[in-house]
Structures are given as C-alpha cells and as structure tokens.
Amino acid sequence: MQHVAAALDRLSELAAAPTVSRLAAAFEAAGHELALVGGPVRDAFLGRPVNDLDFTTDATPDEILAIVKPIAEAHWDIGRQFGTIGAKIAGETVEITTYRADTYDGDSRKPEVVFGDTLEGDLTRRDFTVNALALRLPKLELVDPSGGIEDLVAQVLRTPAAAEQSFGDDPLRMLRAARFAAQLGFEVDPETVAAMSALAPEIDRISAERVRDELSKLLTTSAPVRGIRMLVDTGLADRVLPEVPALRLERDEHHRHKDVYEHSLRVLEQAIEYEVSRGVLESPDLVVRLAALLHDIGKPATRRYEAGGAVTFYHHDVVGAKLAKKRLRALRFDNDTVDAVARVIELHLRFFGYTEGAWTDSAVRRYVRDAGDQLERLHILSRADVTTRNKRKADMLAFAYDDLEERIAVLAAEEELAAVRPELDGAEIMAALGIAPGPVVGQAYKFMLDVRLDEGPIGPDAARERLLEWWAAREA
Structure with a gap:
C-alpha cells in the first residue's frame, strides 16, 4: 500500500x-x-x-x-x-x-x-x-x-460493529464481503466469515434485485473466483445461486470425471482472460462471465454411469440452458441477459463436434447462424472450456478452433454470414408459388433457408427452381 x-x-x-x-x-x-x-x-x-x-x-x-x-x-x-x-x-x-x-x-x-x-x-x-x-x-x-x-x-475486511449485528441490520453486506474480497484482494476476518456462515439464511430477506446487483458487481471484478469461493464455502451460494455449489459432484473412487466445480471456476478465469485479450467485447462482459460460471450446471441432473465405468452427461448443455434461464429470471435479470446467457450455454458443446471430423461449409454456416449475435461470446466460452492438463490435447483443440474461426472469417467475407437469409424473401416465395400469406409461406421460407445454409449462394433463378421442385414434391 x-x-x-x-x-x-x-x-x-x-x-x-x-x-x-x-x-x-x-x-x-x-x-x-x-x-x-x-x-x-x-x-x-x-x-x-x-x-x-x-x-x-x-x-x-x-x-x-x-x-x-x-x-x-x-x-x-x-x-x-x-x-x-x-x-x-x-x-x-x-x-x-x-x-x-x-x-x-x-x-x-x-x-x-x-x-x-x-x-x-x-x-x-x-x-x-x-x-x-x-x-x-x-x-x-x-x-x-x-x-x-x-x-x-493489513488488507483485512471486517465490520465496524459486531459482524452479527452488522449483517443482521443488512444481510446484503455478506455478499458485499465476498465482492470486496474479490475486488480488493483482501482477506475476510475469520469472525466475519463465521458470521456469514451462521447468518446465511438471513440473505433470504433481501430482494432478488439487490442480490442480482451485488452478484453482478462481484462477477465483473477482475478476479471474481475468490468471492465465488467465499459464497460457496459460507453457504450463501446455496441461498442465492444454488446451481454453483451443486457442481461439487461427489467423486467416485475411480475418478472417472473431473471436478465440475473447480473446472467451472477455471473456465470463468480463462473466459475473463480471453474476454480481455481478444478485445472485441467491452470488458467486463457480464454475459460471458455468467455463461462461463453456469455453463455446466446441467451436469448434476444428467450424470449417468455407463457400462464399463464411463460417466456421461448427455444433453447437459440443453438442461443447463433451461436451468440458467430459470435462475436468472428468479434473480430478476433482464430478458436480453437471460436469453444471451442461455443461448451461449446451449451452444457451448457444438464446437467439440468440429474436432471429430471436418465440418462442411453448411455446418459452419449453421454454427454462425445459430449463435447469431452471441458468436463472439460463444468463441470465448468454447476456448475457455478447454481446461485439460494434457498439453497435446489442449493444443489440438486450440488449433481446431483457430481453424474454425478462420473458416468463419472466409465464409463471412464471401457470403456475409451474419446476414444469411434465403435468396427469395416472403413476397417472392408467394409470387413464385401463387399462394397467399399463411403457415405454408413459413415452411417454404425455412426450406429456402436450409438450401442457403447447405449450398451457399446459388442465385435467385436456381433458388426459384429449387422452391418449385419442393412445392411439386409436397403437392404430389
């Protein structure tokens, strides 16, 4: 000092x-x-x-x-x-x-x-x-x-009055202790920590909006993991963000899966590093940090032991997205934040299929289309989700994602991927088929979008021919 x-x-x-x-x-x-x-x-x-x-x-x-x-x-x-x-x-x-x-x-x-x-x-x-x-x-x-x-x-946090009295007057101060520990890098006085553990249920008296604001402030510090650990260790996270302590899955005797809680904290740290180093998003980015912390919260509900001792978490991405939506809505986050976090979590496993075999241009287009305006956040989480200590595996995944981003850049330059749409709009579809507005127009539009994603630009004449072929097959 x-x-x-x-x-x-x-x-x-x-x-x-x-x-x-x-x-x-x-x-x-x-x-x-x-x-x-x-x-x-x-x-x-x-x-x-x-x-x-x-x-x-x-x-x-x-x-x-x-x-x-x-x-x-x-x-x-x-x-x-x-x-x-x-x-x-x-x-x-x-x-x-x-x-x-x-x-x-x-x-x-x-x-x-x-x-x-x-x-x-x-x-x-x-x-x-x-x-x-x-x-x-x-x-x-x-x-x-x-x-x-x-x-x-001394770099110590303690309350001016007795901690029990201070936290009793305003239980939100317990969350503030975790936030300031992260923000300032200070230790929290042991008596203060003990009071946080003893009075954790009192946080239920605080409105969801105030809890949300304090959690957001914690997550947007430069090193939030310190504060998150304190919330989990004192039992406060069980009251305000229970999906995080639930990540501490009991390890089986054969250690068949990594510690999901520690993995998630490491992903959060790495996501912050990428967020800063890439410099595309305005930092700190709350959506990136929420998605990183919560990306695996679907694992406890989807853990299965398979024959031969393997552990699986099938569909934990989809389950996790739903759980994240439910929790963030309960904390009164705005709809844009809720939807963005859920979308990134839902898509965070998509990249790993890229390493299993070469993606077609169609698959790359769909990756970009499905990510929409969350693509950069998805890039960050996908990269941060690699926490293996196996350097060869980590390098392989990094090279694969570099390749994916390069292909996205090439296709984007050639085809304006961010604005991919069918080559015939709704009015042109209705004119070509001689139909009025209705559900069929939507079905035709989806077909034309699939053609665009699968084959890239083929020109309006060829697109019209493909539409008429689809219509004829449908009418047959």
Whole structure:
C-alpha cells in the first residue's frame, strides 16, 4: 500500500478539485457539515483511481437540494427516500446523503432508513471498516472511528460493529464481503466469515434485485473466483445461486470425471482472460462471465454411469440452458441477459463436434447462424472450456478452433454470414408459388433457408427452381 502521507496528499488534491471545493464551500456557507466518504477515501489510500464521489452531511434531503441547486448543472432526487440527492457539479456526478442509520425490522426486504446526526455515527453503521473512512471538508480532517486505516494496511475486511449485528441490520453486506474480497484482494476476518456462515439464511430477506446487483458487481471484478469461493464455502451460494455449489459432484473412487466445480471456476478465469485479450467485447462482459460460471450446471441432473465405468452427461448443455434461464429470471435479470446467457450455454458443446471430423461449409454456416449475435461470446466460452492438463490435447483443440474461426472469417467475407437469409424473401416465395400469406409461406421460407445454409449462394433463378421442385414434391 502507498504510504499514508501520500494518500493524504492525494486527498488534498481531490479536495482542491472544482467539484469538491465548490460543494465544500457551499455547505460551509449554509452552516452544514460535509465529508467525502467511503470508496473515494479508501481508494486514495490504496492508490486506486477515484471514480465515484460520495459525500455525507448533517443536512436533510430538502436542505441538500437547496444548497446544490445554485451550483449544479443538474440535480435529481430519485434517492430522496434513502436520504440521497444526486447532482452534476463542474461536470462531475456526485451523490450526497444525509447521515444514516439503516436497520431492518427482521421481516422487511428493504432497509428502514433512520437519519443520524453525527458523522462518526454514520461511519460506524457502514459495511466494513475500510469503507468507514471520511474526510471532513473543507478542513481536511480524516475521520476513522473503527480502525479502517489499520485494516487497509493489513488488507483485512471486517465490520465496524459486531459482524452479527452488522449483517443482521443488512444481510446484503455478506455478499458485499465476498465482492470486496474479490475486488480488493483482501482477506475476510475469520469472525466475519463465521458470521456469514451462521447468518446465511438471513440473505433470504433481501430482494432478488439487490442480490442480482451485488452478484453482478462481484462477477465483473477482475478476479471474481475468490468471492465465488467465499459464497460457496459460507453457504450463501446455496441461498442465492444454488446451481454453483451443486457442481461439487461427489467423486467416485475411480475418478472417472473431473471436478465440475473447480473446472467451472477455471473456465470463468480463462473466459475473463480471453474476454480481455481478444478485445472485441467491452470488458467486463457480464454475459460471458455468467455463461462461463453456469455453463455446466446441467451436469448434476444428467450424470449417468455407463457400462464399463464411463460417466456421461448427455444433453447437459440443453438442461443447463433451461436451468440458467430459470435462475436468472428468479434473480430478476433482464430478458436480453437471460436469453444471451442461455443461448451461449446451449451452444457451448457444438464446437467439440468440429474436432471429430471436418465440418462442411453448411455446418459452419449453421454454427454462425445459430449463435447469431452471441458468436463472439460463444468463441470465448468454447476456448475457455478447454481446461485439460494434457498439453497435446489442449493444443489440438486450440488449433481446431483457430481453424474454425478462420473458416468463419472466409465464409463471412464471401457470403456475409451474419446476414444469411434465403435468396427469395416472403413476397417472392408467394409470387413464385401463387399462394397467399399463411403457415405454408413459413415452411417454404425455412426450406429456402436450409438450401442457403447447405449450398451457399446459388442465385435467385436456381433458388426459384429449387422452391418449385419442393412445392411439386409436397403437392404430389
């Protein structure tokens, strides 16, 4: 970690920036306290970029609005019920929150917001000591009531209050512990881990939307596996993502199949490496990471022991896609994300047929067509799914996929694969057959698409002849 003095220098520079200094002056003139709080202060000590500016104050939401309106280019009060006002000042977005003391009543899925009256009280109700740091403005006084700086130095996560009390007030903090462990690379204090295990059932009080958001934040860190292991080891994953701990299939005495759980975590790590190195997708890509983590969740339900001792998981791709849809919908993911993840999982085994024999151009076209706009994600998962320690086998699979991608590129250049359609559209089909709109048009369209995929471009005249032949055979 950078020296404390260097961190204080960075905080001083931050306080002198137009947005912060303008806010500090406005609140001081109005007779109210203001402090930069949480992540920005923590990240200054860690030498990390400061991206979000969060402030806390003794002013009420109405008073905050009155103070920021004259100096803001824009402001909004969408978080007013939680004491938070947002604003854009000197080109930067900020959030300013009244001192708080959130608690749960034991049954509600949302916190009951109680406004506090001191900065120290606000800090001690926060999730972890490393986030319970503040810089009073404009006097630049560092406030650390719970030893957060010492924990930053030790790279340890613990709660300001007793972990049982903190997690009882807001069970989502247990998921946040896993996320920050992954994001910061910190260890979680043993007493805090023990409380997570003991209170894991309390996460059921939290709304699916809040759980979804926290899991998404965890998965989009640079090294999410650390956090996922913590969720599984503490029993939290059994409550929020039970398909993942279910991957820990009991190994038979002959070790006839690999550890699916460890394999899935390795696939996730490799998918992130490919996501970054290929540079085609905007990283982090949540769909890639969800698909990598969940790609084998159909295996527990499809495991079979065959004669001779072989273990099979027939159709685990299709079963896994259905299970992923069900779980992601329960977590209130949007339909586009759900459909994309399920599609990539459903197709993730398709490539392995390529290594068993040369694919025709038709098979390559169908691979591209079936993947649609998920092709790049399918490329990443297919490559990441190779975790064998057999270097010869791994090289063979890598060379095979290189070859497949090269063939896709060649065919795409020749035939515009991304927009493959029959050479006759619906209107031309109806005109050629002399029929009106109806189900038969759809059947004819599918036939013409199969011709296009199987044979490539053959020209509209030849396509019309093939259509008439199909029609005549159908009518016979």
